[in-house]
Amino acid sequence: MMHMTFYWSRQVTLLFTSWRTDSWPSYALTLLACFLASAFYPYLEYVRYRVRSGGKPTDWTTEEPFLLRSRGAGMVGKIAGGLLFGLSSALGYLLMLAVMSFNGGVFLAVILGLTVGYLVFRGEDDDQTAGLNSTCACA
Secondary structure, eight states: OOOSSOBOOSOEEOSSTTOEEOSHHHHHHHHHHHHHHHHHHHHHHHHHHHHHTTTSOOOTTSSSOGGGSOOSSHHHHHHHHHHHHHHHHHHHHHHHHHHTTOBHHHHHHHHHHHHHHIIIIITTTHHHHTTOOSOOOOO
């Protein structure tokens, strides 16, 4: 049975018909898998950003034009960035489909995993990547 509203139950079918939970231990392992996969998603984005920027943190205060900034190590960087983008996109879509099971526990596990992954892997870099550092050229 496919639910169209959120429900709270230990019985859930996730992504495949063979991935069903009928007991509390299997449900707990499923929630742990959702948490770990969603915590891994920001890590993939972080690695992809590092590959794209050549492994160095980007300084947005330099006078170099945006379109002329270094974007990695040539063709190898582009291929690695493309592979990481594909892997990240696939994982993101699988997480979306997991949430579309409409199970409340799966939803909370995915949101909590994304939050923890963001705090661990991306939290401190966002000030630099979004151009929100302390030096302002406001007139």
